[in-house]
Amino acid sequence: MTQEACAVISGAGGEIGRAIASRFARDGRHIVLIDREVSNLGPLSAELIDSGAKDVLILAADQTNLDAINLAVNEIVDRIGVIGTFVANAGFARFGGFLDTSPKVWDLHVDINLNGTFHMCQAIARNMITHGMGGSITLISSCLALFHADQTGAYSATKAALLMLTKSMAAELGVYGIRANSVLPGVVETAMTRPMLSVEGCREALLQETPIGRLGRPEDVAEAVAFLAGPHAGFITGASLLVDGGQSIYGQPQWFRQDRSKPGQPRWLSTATNSPVESTHLKSV
Template sequence: MGRLDGKVAIVTGGASGIGRAAVERFVAEGARVIVGDTDSEGIGALIGQLGHNSIDGAEVDVRDEAAVERMVNQAIRRFGRLDIAVNNAGVGGFSPIQDYPLEDWDRVLGISLTGTFLCLKHEAKRLIAQGTGGSIINIASLNAIQATEGFAAYCAAKAGVTMLTKVAALELGRHKIRVNAVGPGLVHTPATAGMLAIPGLEDAFIHEAPIGRAGEPEDIANLLTYLASDESSLMTAQTLYIDGGASVNKYPELFGFFGVG
């Protein structure tokens, strides 16, 4: 018997990295999952791997409110209900503040913060109408609390996600809907691969993590499974940082690695 037997979940950014690990783990624990992503090929590969009886895909840009609403409705149409949502879609950027292009700032905030809000809005609406409670989990970041050179937009967006999580938990608790966030540190994913290809940078990250390693998507999926399950039924309004202890130290000085004066 799985920890999520009979439950239905939505996972955005679910075609790769942390999202994909969450989808795989949720299905292994008995859930059926709607995978939301802009990567249609990645969605197709995951359906081929896990089977159309267990998952379905929704090609969605989380900045598009109508598309987000269709994704939530798809969960009901395809699997009959909604119990869990993991709002994982996000994107980063890098620039000194004085040179940060407005269009890049808007893209990071639009996907990572506004997109999280839009997903949460429509997931909450469905869960309230359903009347049986549920668990919503937003993906924040260590960068919600740890400042980083060149990450002005990303840090601001993820800090926003942590406060959005608290407000949503405050409002939705009366409907037995729990809202928490997870704040990963460095995790090996396709999204971090380019940055970690810079010589010495991964070693600099690991130097700041007392546990002495970077994370893997499966590490985050383990925590997401706990928050999605009834085992965490008293937990809401929390951001849980899973970073190998890096939050007690500091982020590497990225300007030096990127040649910024």
């Protein structure tokens, strides 16, 4: 059992999760990768070791399953022992209007983004308290937690809830030396955003209202996480850090807008092209 605290990342199989793991590897950390599906994480493990990670533990766990969460944390305790950093990165997103969102899709957002994140944070915070070494918890929220965008109601509601969860943890866990903060990414080029960015005119429209002049990269989020988790942020807790290149200054991102010119007959339009968008297209994204 190592005496050094490890960094645990949920949703490690996604591009942002991988970038966060790579950033911690450069700091020579012990790293634990958690995801529902881990069959593709073997090559990442080798890359992290090559980048400087002291060791890498890969665990399969669905964070909607409380038993799976507890088993994963217990295995971390048995094989590594001390959790010093946790990044709650696992999440779920589907476009859908308020009237069209099915109970199943709503429940998936709540179960994964909110309930699962809560249970992961609680289990890991208890581990940190048991070992008495303090720690850092960082939640990956979204700029959509603060700014409305049509067709993202379920996602936005659950990501907004994470901001208050962050404050609650910061308020109650500080006495144990545990800090809690949130990172709020804007439009980052990942598998989740690529279908929308490929729509004609969408990328250009976003860039026109992004002061930095480019879209986000997973590494941008990883650097923010590394800062908040590190010693230079030792007096920062309960904070929400926007990492969006200034997009939210203009209320970005806006993928769709509702045409309300005919009462009782709304139409969805592409913000980029101002052309109608079929509901089947929205559901496939």
